Every structure is written in structure tokens, then in C-alpha cells.
Amino acid sequence: MSKADYPYxxxxxxxxxxxxxxRGVHRAPxxxxxKWWPFLAVLVLAPVLAYAAVTVWGVLNDPSxxxxxxxxxxxxxxxxxxxxxxxxxxxxxxxxxxxxxxxAPPAPQPVLSTPVEVLNAAGIGGLAGTQQQKLxxxxxxxxxxxxSDGAGVDDSTVFYASEDLKPTADLVAQTLGITTVTMSxxxxxxxxxxxxxxxxxx
Numbered sequence: 538m539s540k541a542d543y544p545y546x547x548x549x550x551x552x553x554x555x556x557x558x559x560r561g562v563h564r565a566p567x568x569x570x571x572k573w574w575p576f577l578a579v580l581v582l583a584p585v586l587a588y589a590a591v592t593v594w595g596v597l598n599d600p601s602x603x604x605x606x607x608x609x610x611x612x613x614x615x616x617x618x619x620x621x622x623x624x625x626x627x628x629x630x631x632x633x634x635x636x637x638x639x640x641a642p643p644a645p646q647p648v649l650s651t652p653v654e655v656l657n658a659a660g661i662g663g664l665a666g667t668q669q670q671k672l673x674x675x676x677x678x679x680x681x682x683x684x685s686d687g688a689g690v691d692d693s694t695v696f697y698a699s700e701d702l703k704p705t706a707d708l709v710a711q712t713l714g715i716t717t718v719t720m721s722x723x724x725x726x727x728x729x730x731x732x733x734x735x736x737x738x739x
Contacts, residue, residue: 644704645701645703645704646704647704647705647707647708648702648704648705649675649676649677649678649705650677650678650679651677651679651702651705651728651729652679652681652727652728652729653672653677653679653680653681653709653728653729653730653731654680654681654682654683654726654728654729654730654731655668655669655672655680655681655682655683655731655733656682656683656684656685656687656730656731656732656733657682657683657684657685657733658684658685658686658687658690658732658733658734659687659693659733659734659735659736661733661735661736664733664736665682665683665684665733666682668682668713668731668733668737669681669682671712671713672709672712672713675708675712677709679728685732687732687734690732690734691734692716692717692734692735693713693715693717693731693732693733693734693735693737694715694717694718694719694731694732694734695709695710695713695715695717695718695719695729695730695731695732696719696720696721696724696725696729696730696731696732697718697719697720697721697725697728697729698720698721698722698725698726698727698728698729699720699722700720702725702728702729703718703720705729706718706729709729709731713731713737714737714738715731715737
């Protein structure tokens, strides 16, 4: 249909705003920049966005950053050093194991009920009885007397049978004034034997 055969009058849609603008399909040709700038934008933005995504992903999954909610305080056991560098004093009621002194066991005491036999090997009458009396006065309760030839012994000697009897044997020797005290189970029997080779008082 030609315009001459168009039965309706022209209205505002039939009058172009710009008389010089192309009408219908007759449009001005597009420039080269208008055709290529979308592709250039994609080529530039795509690597930037990919790099940003990789960077953010690496930061979120880096194990060296640790748990954001975890504490960074060292969990090692605290030492006894105060904040000013000086050693803290032990609290009251506790003892420093390095300064505790071990108590020595009490020294064994003489046992006055230990059997003591006084043997006269000096040939002096009544010598054993006199020494027996001295021991009885000192508190010994089981003192007996006898005679001996004193073979193999040069000086008056107090013999004791075992190490636990040494304190008692020392007291016997001190009481009688005898200086030689010897451990000998063979000569002392079951207790203590005093062999008199002379009068301790002389």
C-alpha cells in the first residue's frame, strides 16, 4: 500500500522529532568501537574477577590463619616466675622438696637388761664380783660372773655379739674403765662378755 492509498490522516507518531533522522529501517551505521567494547570489557573484567575470587578463597581456607575464635595465649604450664621477673615464693603450707632435710634416725640406746657375763682371767680373787657390783649400781639387771684362762687376749676387753649391742657394750666398758671394745659373736655368745686380764681400777 502506498502512502497515497493510506486512508488515515498523519498524527504525532507519523511526524519525526528530527526531520534529518533516518526513518524506518534506514539507520546510521554503527562505529567499530561500539561493536567491540563489550568484548573488551569481558576480556578485562573476567581475569580481575577470577583473581579476586581465588584470593578470597585462599584467605578463607589458609590453615595458618587458625580458628578466628581460638586463643593465641600459650597453653604451656605456668612457671613460678612472677611478672616482674622474680621467683614467686611458695605458698604457705607447702614445702620446697629441694630444701627438705631428711631426719637422721635416732641413735640406738643401751639396753640395761642385756645379759652381761664378767669373767675373771687376771687371777685376782673377787675381781669379777667387784665389777659385777659396779654394773648393777649402773642399772644393769642381768649381770653374772665366772672365770676364764683368757687365752689369746692380752688386755681386758668387752666383747659384744652384734652391732645392735654396741651402745650397751660401750656403756659397760665406760662403767668399768675398759678401753677395748670388740664385736665377736664367738667370744660374746648371745650378749656381752667382759674378759678381765687385770683390775681396771688399778
